[in-house]
């Protein structure tokens with residue numbers, strides 16, 4: 001058996017895809033933990049921001065140096081950068097083969113047949129990797145990702161995903177539910193359903209995402225179900241009703257706002273307004289009073305005025321996000337924004353606005369955590385705390401991390417923990433009796 005080393009960058013979808021790649025190559029390659037031990041090195045890459053690509057390029061140069069020194073190795077580029085750059089890194093001899101997100105079934109042939117094409121970046125209208133059981137080599141045996149769809153049809157003007165991952169297609173619900181059933185039988189306790197826009201999941205017109213959630217949650221009341229990501233234009237009350245009906249559907253919704261200004265949202269082609277976004281937030285609060293809401297925010301998008309930025313800050317205060325992923329706008333070649341909108345906000349202005357957004361979110365996260373002091377949550381224990389061997393950490397249904405003294409608790413079990421203190425990022429607690 002040849003040795004295979006996979007390094008994954010970017011989103012949860014890429015981590016799930018790396019497990020598909022490990023599975024399609026498992027007949028001929030076994031996984032190893034260090035690049036220097038490998039016969040084949042694969043980088044599964046992300047193009048969402050400029051610095052994500054720079055990181056990969058730097059790593060490719062390091063690996064190229066390793067390749068020149070030691071035993072002969074093949075280096076492959078897969079994921080979004082493969083779709084974007086196709087043959088470019090082959091020409092500079094940094095990589096030996098390239099496979100886009102819909103071409104992983106070709107990898108065995110690319111690695112064993114010298115005559116096979118070494119660049120496969122065509123996108124498919126129907127590839128969902130049906131029939132491939134992911135090799136869960138990155139897993140803690142407790143939580144697993146299950147992709148339910150691939151691609152995206154939304155064409156937000158700043159985003160490369162529709163170009164690198166192709167059109168939206170949903171997986172057959174039978175295969176999704178079977179995968180969840182198998183994971184539950186293996187002892188997994190938490191499943192996250194993945195898609196770029198899970199709300200538009202649909203199978204043969206009649207079977208939609210709320211139904212898939214209900215069927216997944218109905219399988220086993222002790223199996224937690226999460227999902228990501230929701231698009232605000234498609235988050236339905238029907239889904240919120242299903243979330244309210246099943247205690248094991250986790251009460252956290254990631255609802256990327258991107259901006260609080262309707263004008264900026266229009267230029268981003270997000271297809272919702274500030275008002276309709278806030279109406280969705282109100283609906284979440286009405287249906288799921290104990291849910292947390294997380295978001296993504298971009299500072300300094302093309303043409304963003306000081307007033308637009310103020311509107312983002314005021315949206316944050318109104319929505320009271322529990323946590324957020326916040327970035328400066330980074331122009332990506334090939335997108336509508338790169339072709340038609342001027343990236344006209346100076347970098348120092350982007351940075352200053354981002355800092356304001358981060359400072360406000362820090363305060364909102366802290367306030368959200370302070371409100372939990374004195375409450376008791378059921379948490380799924382994930383493992384030792386990063387800071388202390390004497391403590392464990394787990395997550396509550398709201399996806400907040402709680403650290404507590406280890407005592408006799410085990411990873412993969414549910415325990416009840418009372419929150420006694422907090423930081424901006426973490427709740428600190430103590431175990432209470434399970435009937436508390």
Ligand code: SF4
Nearest residue numbers: 152154155156159161
């Ligand atoms: S919804 Fe928009 S931001 Fe998200 S993947 Fe699709 S195009 Fe990109």
